[in-house]
Amino acid sequence: MLDIQKIREQTDWVKRGIQNKNISVDIDNILKLDRVRRDVIAEVENLKHDRNVISMEVGTHKKNNQDASDLIQKTREIGQTIKELDERQRDVESELQDLLMQIPNTPHDSVPVGLDPLENPVVKEWGSRFNPGYKLKTHLELGESLGLFDFTRGTKIAGPGFPLYTGNGARLERALINFMLDFHIDKHGYTEVLPPVLSNVKTMTTTGQLPKFEEDMYKISQDDLYLIPTAEVPVTNIHQGEIVQEQILPIQYCAYSSCFRREAGSYGKDTRGFLRLHQFNKVELVKFVHPDTSYDELEKLRRDAEEILEALGLEYRVIELVTGDLSFAAAKCYDLELWAPAENRWLEVSSCSNYEDFQARRGAIRYKSSADNKVRLLHTLNGSGVATPRLLVTILETYQQEDGSVLLPEILAPYMGSAGLHLK
RNA sequence: GGAGAGGUGGCAGAGUCUGGUUGAAUGCACUGCACUCGAAAUGCAGCAUACCCUAUGGGUAUCGGGGGUUCGAAUCCCUCCCUCUCCGCCA
Structure with missing residues (x-):
C-alpha cells in the first residue's frame, strides 16, 4: 500500500510511476475521496469535542447535585449528528482503503522505464x-x-x-x-x-x-x-x-x-x-x-x-x-x-x-x-x-x-x- | 469436540464488582541530564500509536475486533476472534 500522504504530496511522481508499471489507476478520484474524508473527520471531531466538554460538565453538575437536563438534552442532539457522520466517515474510509489496496507499488527511480x-x-x-x-x-x-x-x-x-x-x-x-x-x-x-x-x-x-x-x-x-x-x-x-x-x-x-x-x-x-x-x-x-x-x-x-x-x-x-x-x-x-x-x-x-x-x-x-x-x-x-x-x-x-x-x-x-x- | 479462565501501552501488571477530568497506577526496558576519570549504582526528567486542523500549538480516536446501552464506557450488555488450563481424541 502506498502512503496516502505521499500520493497527496508527490502526486505527479506517483502517477508517473504507476503509469510506467502499465497499470491504470484513478489517482484523482482517490485524492478527491481523501479530501472528503478529511472534511468529514474535521467536522465530526469538532462535534465530539463539544460533546466531551459538555459531558464533563454533566459529571460536575451531578457531583454537586445540580440539575443537568439541559446539558444532557444538548449532547443527545449532538450525539445524533455524530452518529450520522461517523457512519459517513466509515463508508468513505473503507472505500478509500479498498482503492488504495488496488494501487501497485511505485518503481524506484533507478529502475529502467519500459513496458516490454x-x-x-x-x-x-x-x-x-x-x-x-x-x-x-x-x-x-x-x-x-x-x-x-x-x-x-x-x-x-x-x-x-x-x-x-x-x-x-x-x-x-x-x-x-x-x-x-x-x-x-x-x-x-x-x-x-x-x-x-x-x-x-x-x-x-x-x-x-x-x-x-x-x-x-x-x-x-x-x-x-x-x-x-x-x-x-x-x-x-x-x-x-x-x-x-x-x-x-x-x-x-x-x-x-x-x-x-x-x-x-x-x-x-x-x-x-x-x-x-x-x-x-x-x-x-x-x-x-x-x-x-x-x-x-x-x-x-x-x-x-x-x-x-x-x-x-x-x-x-x-x-x-x-x-x-x-x-x-x-x-x-x-x-x-x-x-x-x-x-x-x-x-x-x-x-x-x-x-x-x-x-x-x-x-x-x-x-x-x-x-x-x-x-x-x-x-x-x-x-x-x-x-x-x-x-x-x-x-x-x-x-x-x-x-x-x-x-x-x-x-x-x-x-x-x-x-x-x-x-x- | 466438552468444561473453565483470560485478552489493558515495547514488556510485566493495576484498574473492571461500585461508569465520570484514567491515555490509563506501579515495575522493567528505553532516552536525556546530574554524579563519575569512565562505568555500575543512585537521583531528576522524558517516554504509546494513528489521524485531523486555522499546526514550535490544538483536537479526535484507540484498553483483542465489531455492535449496543448511556449525556458519558477500559469499566455494563450482545457478538465474533484469539490465548491459556483441564478432559476427550489423535500423527
Missing part, C-alpha cells in the same frame, strides 16, 4: 556455455531414462503440474533443498524458519496476494485459508503487527517450503515437464531492513542467490526488470536466469525484490528508531534462493554425459549419500 519485458537489461553474465560435441538430451528424456520422476503418476494422483519425484530424483530434490538451506545459514547468516504452507486472509493481504490476485491461489474455503504461492508470504508475516528494535535489523530468514500456484491464465505455456508447475519446492530468502539500507541489502540478497548458482557451476545471467515488468508490490527487482542447454533457453529461477515499505505498511511491520525513538515502517525484501524445478532441469541438462548418465556437481556429494553423484 524484452527491454529488461542484462546486468550480469556468469559461467560458460555447456556445449559438448554430442547430441544433448532434454531433462525429460534424462529423467525418464534415469527414473528420477514420474509425471504420469503425478497427474493420476493430483493432476497435471503436480510432480512425483522418484528414487534418486526424490533424493536429488531433497539434496538441493538441504544444500541451499545450509549454504544460506552457514555462509550468509540467515536464520532458518519452516513456516505453515497455509495462510489466512490478513497474511495474504500483507504481501499483496490479496485482494487483487485471489484467482492465482488455491483456496481452502471451508476455513478461509490459502495455500501459499511462496514462503515469502508466511515468512514476511512473521513480524506482522510488530515493532522491532532497530539494533536487530537487518533480520534475515531463509525458509524451505512447497509452493502452490494455480497458474490460471498460463495454460498452454511451458506445460512440459518441470518448467511450470502447480506445486514446487523453493528455498526463499526474506529480509527485514532499515529503510536507509534497503537497496544495499537488495544487492547482497541477489548476491546470496547468485552464489548458489555459482557453487553448482551453472551458467546464469541477471536481468533487471523494467518498470512495466515489475510485480504489483515490487519497487525494484532482479531476475536470475539459468541457461538450460537442451531447452536452449534461459529459465528464471529467482526473483530478488525490494518492496520498500509497501508490504510493511499493509502488515504494520515497524521498527523503533534508536535516534529519535520514533516508530517507522521498515523495508521488506525477498528473493528465491532458489526454486528447484528449473534448477533441476539445468543441472540435469548441464551435467549430462554422452552415455545419458548425469554426473552431479561435487558440492552435492554430502547430500547425495550412498546414491553417489553419478546417476546412471
Whole structure:
C-alpha cells in the first residue's frame, strides 16, 4: 500500500510511476475521496469535542447535585449528528482503503522505464556455455531414462503440474533443498524458519496476494485459508503487527517450503515437464531492513542467490526488470536466469525484490528508531534462493554425459549419500 | 469436540464488582541530564500509536475486533476472534 500522504504530496511522481508499471489507476478520484474524508473527520471531531466538554460538565453538575437536563438534552442532539457522520466517515474510509489496496507499488527511480519485458537489461553474465560435441538430451528424456520422476503418476494422483519425484530424483530434490538451506545459514547468516504452507486472509493481504490476485491461489474455503504461492508470504508475516528494535535489523530468514500456484491464465505455456508447475519446492530468502539500507541489502540478497548458482557451476545471467515488468508490490527487482542447454533457453529461477515499505505498511511491520525513538515502517525484501524445478532441469541438462548418465556437481556429494553423484 | 479462565501501552501488571477530568497506577526496558576519570549504582526528567486542523500549538480516536446501552464506557450488555488450563481424541 502506498502512503496516502505521499500520493497527496508527490502526486505527479506517483502517477508517473504507476503509469510506467502499465497499470491504470484513478489517482484523482482517490485524492478527491481523501479530501472528503478529511472534511468529514474535521467536522465530526469538532462535534465530539463539544460533546466531551459538555459531558464533563454533566459529571460536575451531578457531583454537586445540580440539575443537568439541559446539558444532557444538548449532547443527545449532538450525539445524533455524530452518529450520522461517523457512519459517513466509515463508508468513505473503507472505500478509500479498498482503492488504495488496488494501487501497485511505485518503481524506484533507478529502475529502467519500459513496458516490454524484452527491454529488461542484462546486468550480469556468469559461467560458460555447456556445449559438448554430442547430441544433448532434454531433462525429460534424462529423467525418464534415469527414473528420477514420474509425471504420469503425478497427474493420476493430483493432476497435471503436480510432480512425483522418484528414487534418486526424490533424493536429488531433497539434496538441493538441504544444500541451499545450509549454504544460506552457514555462509550468509540467515536464520532458518519452516513456516505453515497455509495462510489466512490478513497474511495474504500483507504481501499483496490479496485482494487483487485471489484467482492465482488455491483456496481452502471451508476455513478461509490459502495455500501459499511462496514462503515469502508466511515468512514476511512473521513480524506482522510488530515493532522491532532497530539494533536487530537487518533480520534475515531463509525458509524451505512447497509452493502452490494455480497458474490460471498460463495454460498452454511451458506445460512440459518441470518448467511450470502447480506445486514446487523453493528455498526463499526474506529480509527485514532499515529503510536507509534497503537497496544495499537488495544487492547482497541477489548476491546470496547468485552464489548458489555459482557453487553448482551453472551458467546464469541477471536481468533487471523494467518498470512495466515489475510485480504489483515490487519497487525494484532482479531476475536470475539459468541457461538450460537442451531447452536452449534461459529459465528464471529467482526473483530478488525490494518492496520498500509497501508490504510493511499493509502488515504494520515497524521498527523503533534508536535516534529519535520514533516508530517507522521498515523495508521488506525477498528473493528465491532458489526454486528447484528449473534448477533441476539445468543441472540435469548441464551435467549430462554422452552415455545419458548425469554426473552431479561435487558440492552435492554430502547430500547425495550412498546414491553417489553419478546417476546412471 | 466438552468444561473453565483470560485478552489493558515495547514488556510485566493495576484498574473492571461500585461508569465520570484514567491515555490509563506501579515495575522493567528505553532516552536525556546530574554524579563519575569512565562505568555500575543512585537521583531528576522524558517516554504509546494513528489521524485531523486555522499546526514550535490544538483536537479526535484507540484498553483483542465489531455492535449496543448511556449525556458519558477500559469499566455494563450482545457478538465474533484469539490465548491459556483441564478432559476427550489423535500423527
